[in-house]
Amino acid sequence: MASSTPSRTRVRRYELGRTLGEGTFAKVKFARNVETGENVAIKILDKEKVLKHKMITQIKREISTMKLIRHPNVIRMFEVS
Numbered sequence: 905m906a907s908s909t910p911s912r913t914r915v916r917r918y919e920l921g922r923t924l925g926e927g928t929f930a931k932v933k934f935a936r937n938v939e940t941g942e943n944v945a946i947k948i949l950d951k952e953k954v955l956k957h958k959m960i961t962q963i964k965r966e967i968s969t970m971k972l973i974r975h976p977n978v979i980r981m982f983e984v985s
């Protein structure tokens with residue numbers, strides 16, 4: 905029997921859901937880890953915009969900072985790829 909559930913876009917082990925917000929260089933989407941069932945926000949960078957505005961160094965710095973922060977009032981970054 906055919907399933908009526910629409911197929912969802914997958915990024916590695918994450919199943920993408922609705923868009924939560926958009927910034928200048930990225931879109932943030934709701935996502936679900938299909939292995940653990942955990943819900944997360946996934947940030948997808950627009951590579952062309954990042955390169956055009958020479959933002960790579962700043963973005964790498966933001967990633968390094970986020971990796972260091974562990975605070976109950978700050979979002980936790982799980983992985984970067």
Ligand SMILES: Nc1ncnc2c1ncn2[C@@H]1O[C@H](COP(=O)(O)OP(=O)(O)OP(=O)(O)O)[C@@H](O)[C@H]1O
Nearest residue numbers: 924925926927928929930931932933945946947979
């Ligand atoms: N962890 C998150 N959970 C839910 N929504 C989020 C999360 N992170 C970002 N968003 C939403 O996505 C939007 C875009 O986030 P992003 O970090 O790309 O840009 P920004 O820092 O808000 O803006 P800019 O990059 O233009 O300075 C945010 O404004 C927010 O609405």
